[in-house]
Amino acid sequence: MTAERYPDAMNAVMTHLQRDSAEHSVRVAQAAARLAEAYGSDVEDARIAGVLHDWCRDVGGAELLRRATDAGLPVTAVDTRTPYLLHGPLAAVELRVEFPWLSSQVLDAIAVHTYGSADIDTLGMILYVADSIEPGRTHEGVQELREAVGEVPLSELFARTYAASLRHLVAARRPIHPATAETWNARVAGDRP
Ligand SMILES: [Fe+2]
Ligand SMILES: [Fe+2]
Secondary structure, eight states, rough: OOOGGGHHHHHHHHHHHHHHHHHHHHHHHHHHHHHHHHHHHHHHHHHHHHHTTTTTTTTTTTHHHHHHHTTTTOOOOHHHHOOOGGGGHHHHHHHHHHHHOHHHHHHHHHTTTTOOOTTTHHHHHHHHHHHHHHHOOOOTOOOOOHHTTTTTTTTHHHHHHHHHEEEEHHHHHOOOHHEEEHIIIIIIIIOOO
16 A cells, blocks of 8 residues: 555646646655665655645646635745745645645645745755755756765755755845745854854
């Protein structure tokens, strides 16, 4: 039964998402599995979180806002300006219904994959990093992040990946979500005076 869960999830993703999103999802699943192996975490959870994380990636902005509001999710001013960010938390809500067997750990990792979280756990960090370094990604510094897998602790790999994402947000003058600032302060920033 358990062995069929990843194929079931992947088949659902293939029909639910547009082709490029589905292909990205499979690459993230593979990258997440490799990260889980490198860091001694549960490989199957990582693969399932990876393949399902972008379940709501193709939903338009207005519809994301409507569904998130209906689901009772917190919607900040930044979410209203950039509703795309809501595709993480909304996916966790909708996947809980679609796949009742998903663990809360997998759902939590999916929920925080767009913003991060101050109390992000091992699976959450694995998914965040996998999403950023899968082979389709070409952003500056991605190769250094790939080469650091297994060479630095997972928390350090997450911090480097998160810093790269934030540099991109700042360079593009995109809004910074409150959860992003919280994640930065709790998980990335040092304690220099
Ligand atoms: Fe995403
Ligand atoms: Fe993604």
